[in-house]
Amino acid sequence: MTKTITIDGNAIPFEDGQTIMDAATAAGVYIPHLCHHPEYTPHGSCKLCTVRVNGRVCSACTFPAAEGQDVLNNTKDLNDDRQKITQMLFVEGNHFCPSCEKTGNCQLQAVAYYLNMLDDHFPHFYAHREMDASHHDVLIDHNRCIFCTLCVRASQQKDGKDVFAISGRGINKHLIVNSKSGQLKDTDLEASDQAAHICPTGAILIKRTGYTVPIGERIYDHKQIDEVSLASEAEDHG
Amino acid sequence: MQQFIQNLAEKNQHQVTHLLEILREIQARYHHIPADAIEQLALLLKIPRTQIISVVEFYSFFTDSPRGQYELLISDSITDHMLGKKNLMEYIVSKLKVGVGGVRSDGLVSLDNTSCSGMCDQGPAGLVNGHALTHLDRSRIDTIAELINQQIPLADWPAEFFQVDDNIHKPGLLLSQGIVHGQALKKAMARGLKATLQEIDQSGLRGRGGAGFKTAMKWQFCSEEAENERYVVCNADEGEPGTFKDRVLLNSYAHQVFEGMTLCAAIIGAKQGFLYLRGEYLHLVDKLQSVLDERRQFGLLGNNILDRLDFDIEIRLGAGAYICGEESALIESLEGKAGIPRNRPPYPVSQGYLGKPTVVNNVETFYAAAAIAVNGGDWFASVGTAKSKGSKILSICGDCARPGIYEYPFGTTMQKILTDCGAEDVLGLQIGGPSGTFISNQEFDRKLAFEDLATGGSFIVFNNSRNILDIAHNFTHFFAHESCGFCTPCRVGTSLLRQQLDKIVDGHGSAGDVVALEELCQLVKTHSHCGLGQTAANPVLTTLERYPELYQSQLKLISYEPGFDLDAALETARRMANRDDAGAHLAQTDAE
Ligand SMILES: Cc1cc2nc3c(=O)[nH]c(=O)nc-3n(C[C@H](O)[C@H](O)[C@H](O)COP(=O)(O)O)c2cc1C
Numbered sequence A: 001m002t003k004t005i006t007i008d009g010n011a012i013p014f015e016d017g018q019t020i021m022d023a024a025t026a027a028g029v030y031i032p033h034l035c036h037h038p039e040y041t042p043h044g045s046c047k048l049c050t051v052r053v054n055g056r057v058c059s060a061c062t063f064p065a066a067e068g069q070d071v072l073n074n075t076k077d078l079n080d081d082r083q084k085i086t087q088m089l090f091v092e093g094n095h096f097c098p099s100c101e102k103t104g105n106c107q108l109q110a111v112a113y114y115l116n117m118l119d120d121h122f123p124h125f126y127a128h129r130e131m132d133a134s135h136h137d138v139l140i141d142h143n144r145c146i147f148c149t150l151c152v153r154a155s156q157q158k159d160g161k162d163v164f165a166i167s168g169r170g171i172n173k174h175l176i177v178n179s180k181s182g183q184l185k186d187t188d189l190e191a192s193d194q195a196a197h198i199c200p201t202g203a204i205l206i207k208r209t210g211y212t213v214p215i216g217e218r219i220y221d222h223k224q225i226d227e228v229s230l231a232s233e234a235e236d237h238g
Numbered sequence B: 001m002q003q004f005i006q007n008l009a010e011k012n013q014h015q016v017t018h019l020l021e022i023l024r025e026i027q028a029r030y031h032h033i034p035a036d037a038i039e040q041l042a043l044l045l046k047i048p049r050t051q052i053i054s055v056v057e058f059y060s061f062f063t064d065s066p067r068g069q070y071e072l073l074i075s076d077s078i079t080d081h082m083l084g085k086k087n088l089m090e091y092i093v094s095k096l097k098v099g100v101g102g103v104r105s106d107g108l109v110s111l112d113n114t115s116c117s118g119m120c121d122q123g124p125a126g127l128v129n130g131h132a133l134t135h136l137d138r139s140r141i142d143t144i145a146e147l148i149n150q151q152i153p154l155a156d157w158p159a160e161f162f163q164v165d166d167n168i169h170k171p172g173l174l175l176s177q178g179i180v181h182g183q184a185l186k187k188a189m190a191r192g193l194k195a196t197l198q199e200i201d202q203s204g205l206r207g208r209g210g211a212g213f214k215t216a217m218k219w220q221f222c223s224e225e226a227e228n229e230r231y232v233v234c235n236a237d238e239g240e241p242g243t244f245k246d247r248v249l250l251n252s253y254a255h256q257v258f259e260g261m262t263l264c265a266a267i268i269g270a271k272q273g274f275l276y277l278r279g280e281y282l283h284l285v286d287k288l289q290s291v292l293d294e295r296r297q298f299g300l301l302g303n304n305i306l307d308r309l310d311f312d313i314e315i316r317l318g319a320g321a322y323i324c325g326e327e328s329a330l331i332e333s334l335e336g337k338a339g340i341p342r343n344r345p346p347y348p349v350s351q352g353y354l355g356k357p358t359v360v361n362n363v364e365t366f367y368a369a370a371a372i373a374v375n376g377g378d379w380f381a382s383v384g385t386a387k388s389k390g391s392k393i394l395s396i397c398g399d400c401a402r403p404g405i406y407e408y409p410f411g412t413t414m415q416k417i418l419t420d421c422g423a424e425d426v427l428g429l430q431i432g433g434p435s436g437t438f439i440s441n442q443e444f445d446r447k448l449a450f451e452d453l454a455t456g457g458s459f460i461v462f463n464n465s466r467n468i469l470d471i472a473h474n475f476t477h478f479f480a481h482e483s484c485g486f487c488t489p490c491r492v493g494t495s496l497l498r499q500q501l502d503k504i505v506d507g508h509g510s511a512g513d514v515v516a517l518e519e520l521c522q523l524v525k526t527h528s529h530c531g532l533g534q535t536a537a538n539p540v541l542t543t544l545e546r547y548p549e550l551y552q553s554q555l556k557l558i559s560y561e562p563g564f565d566l567d568a569a570l571e572t573a574r575r576m577a578n579r580d581d582a583g584a585h586l587a588q589t590d591a592e
């Protein structure tokens, strides 16, 4: 007999060892997320995947599914709060979507659309952040980093390297790279590394490819992120 | 430097878990962590340099640029402010000729703020090169300025500058009758370890660090894990502003605390224990080491304790991070990493230090457990309330005649405590520190208890001369400074909260701003990853609930005001255009 949890009233099967996110994705239920990627150890930091499990607030990407869980996911209250958390990410960094190469392919932007975010709500921090264009093939624009650590995990877990890390405390968090000079060009990152391609925002970009797909024909230009995400991630979770 | 670092690495057996210890010594010697030191250490410890950088940049006591040969830090607890810190800081700046956050041009001295240093009953307090300074005043600052200018080593500074008093004013159940060294262990062995755990269960002892989890249950869970390596950790991070009772327990009752840890080790089957001591309590280290040595000599620690047990305790120091009091962040810190709270489950009792089952308890919890092993569960359970058994040791400070340590049975009213410590004309009190609750003088019949007013020990009294908004302001800034930054709601939310509260307190708030403040509070409280974020809005929420009119009265009568000062924002443009005429200025609003 398969074990089940309920999400928004629907029975969802799960296997031992799966998180709520794993079970939901496998069953075709979208839970908004940014720091989660099925191929990497869950991180649990962005809090977009916040759900209520028997009334208690939990992160779906890290919380193990277990028999008897009644999960609330797609509710107005949760989506309102997720929208505000997304707005926090927008005001913390400097995200000028219209002038960003990643526009249309950006998960942060797509999640904002999905959550019907129409303004920034909070005052901007106008943080002063640098760019690192030193590397021949890869660019870091720190203005757009949301500290999801996907590049950190991809570099360690897929590429067998240690190119990226998150450093600093509190609002002074920032991405650092593993070279004596502190510049990307002096790391062992290669453009073919997973870490160079995993960024959900436009913080890590491959140079000279920005406009190969024209605006208007990009991933989220015609599809919502729930559809795209489920189509690409359900496999991994199954 | 190369030789120094090489030796340091060797002394620490090239163990990554000792990274904080190593960095503490480098900071002490060079007053920063030089980039070359990081390069060399990365090679010696075989870890990426980024791992070291992220530790350096996480802890307040490590700096990547040089600080003064005398690193002076002044405690920023609300109680230091109540004792005239602001004034004193201005005096220090003028006397030492160094700005807050700066280093004097001769490199001799640097000055900065630091979160509560745990000396609230003897402030204003500070730290010089990590050593606690108490009772700071103008005349001491005069002397300190001289000592620094003449480059007198700390060892030759007047001893009274570093004197830290216990100030125990009211011993109760535990403090009035200490145990004889070894007695708890002997009784436990004689009674049987299972039966002793039963006694602790019977006592109803709940964790004294704040959360109040049942101690016997924690030890039981840990002992049931199918692993053969386990750890005991004593949480002496004591970072909650206004709390200093663990400092006193470790200063005068360390034997009993270590005995409690050893008892726990016997019960759960651990061979190694750690005392995680906040960096601010560096002054206790030598004394604690000698207590450990004494216990080894008595056969109460080390190999073959009472012919039954192998267990030893290592002291590990923090480096200025409140979040390291959170048990999983503490474990990360013990492993030599930044103090970022882990995802749970798994809980430390099943996967803690190095992934092994670990019991983390507060200093007072171990202290009480040792007494229970001697006197039995009923002895302890006969005191207190139905849900909160035994007594609680409080550190009382703020506006009262006799700040210091007081021990009360659970169930004692606030009024009784206030009378005992000599508090008059009281406006309200903060119980449980910034993460706890503010209560007004209409609520002093409320009780000390997990089911009413819980506290890890912090108890701060405010008289009617104090301003509620100053209090909320100080606490809110504390949380923004201490947020580890892992999760969005707390990392961004505590900074937004600080901005939004400042806006209101500074008189720039308008209608809607208090509502926005409350909405933000709920968001941070509900969605944050750990206890820090979940309680960071309490200072605002608990005062807003009691004094809504105070917040409202700060608001202007206009319906909207931008969060920044329009005219001030034009300053750069004015400078560039070399203009200062009326046309180059903008009125904020003309609605007034
Ligand atoms: C931000 C934060 C700071 C904490 N600081 C401390 C501390 O300084 N000392 C402490 O004993 N517990 C502290 N705790 C509670 C610990 O996480 C943990 O619950 C406690 O050490 C368990 O011991 P106990 O059961 O004996 O109370 C803190 C928790 C949080 C969320």
Ligand code: SF4
Binding pocket: A144, A145, A146, A147, A148, A149, A150, A151, A152, A175, A198, A199, A200, A201, A203, A204
């Ligand atoms: S650079 Fe991109 S992938 Fe890396 S932490 Fe920042 S947002 Fe995440």
Ligand code: SF4
Binding pocket: B323, B340, B341, B482, B483, B484, B485, B486, B487, B488, B490, B491, B528, B529, B530, B531, B532, B533, B534
């Ligand atoms: S709530 Fe704050 S302190 Fe806790 S994990 Fe999140 S950012 Fe860190």
Ligand code: FES
Binding pocket: A032, A033, A034, A035, A036, A043, A044, A045, A046, A047, A048, A049, A050, A059, A060, A061, A062
């Ligand atoms: S997706 Fe779960 S916290 Fe980021």
